[in-house]
Amino acid sequence: MINSTRKAQIAAYKERPTLAGVFAVICEATGQVWVGQSRHIDTHQNGLWFALRQGSSPYRALQAAWITHGADAFRFEILDRLPEDYSDLRRKDELTKRDRLGRDRRRNGWAAPGGIATSAESSRPASSAESTTGFTPMSTLKARGHI
Numbered sequence: 501m502i503n504s505t506r507k508a509q510i511a512a513y514k515e516r517p518t519l520a521g522v523f524a525v526i527c528e529a530t531g532q533v534w535v536g537q538s539r540h541i542d543t544h545q546n547g548l549w550f551a552l553r554q555g556s557s558p559y560r561a562l563q564a565a566w567i568t569h570g571a572d573a574f575r576f577e578i579l580d581r582l583p584e585d586y587s588d589l590r591r592k593d594e595l596t597k598r599d600r601l602g603r604d605r606r607r608n609g610w611a612a613p614g615g616i617a618t619s620a621e622s623s624r625p626a627s628s629a630e631s632t633t634g635f636t637p638m639s640t641l642k643a644r645g646h647i
Contacts, residue, residue, distance in 0.1 A: 517584040518539060518540060518584070518591075519540065519541050519542040519581060519582075519584070520537075520538065520539045520540070520541060520581070520582040520586070520591050520594075520595055521537070521538065521541040521578055521579070521580050521581040521582055521595070521598075522535065522536070522537050522541075522578075522579045522580040522595065522598050522599050523535070523536055523537070523538060523541055523544065523545075523576060523577060523578050523579055524536075524576075524577045524579055525548070525562065525574060525575075525576055525577075526574065526575050526576075526577060527565050527569060527573055527574055528573050528574070528575065529565075529569040529573040530565065530569070532561075532565060534559065534561075534562050535579070535599065536599075537595040537596070537598070537599045538595075539591065539592075539595070541578055541581065544576075545576040548576070549571070549576075552566045552571070552574075553571065555567070580598045582594050582595065582598070
């Protein structure tokens, strides 16, 4: 009986809708904002927070801020969600478009949901790994002239 219950739970997990979207990680202490996109935004915070607590986050600037200010200084905010009925290909394209739109809004001074409009400058630009994973610190966007 336990095995069949487990199988049913696994099947239900696999069939749940995928919530994709654009998010921001905000450091309340410094005002720094990191913007990213995820195909599984409902579980992304958990994975990101786990990596930060373990000291194994690939985002060096975010990890340094986490170590300096602690977990209580950070919040995860969903900026935009995609409709559940998008195909995988359309979801990927739409995430890229909405991620750019959110960055354009901040560059033009429009407030994003939650009032995120600007970010404090980071002490160093992000590594190439940070900018290619879909999780780019605002300071990197500013340094490149995108904001």
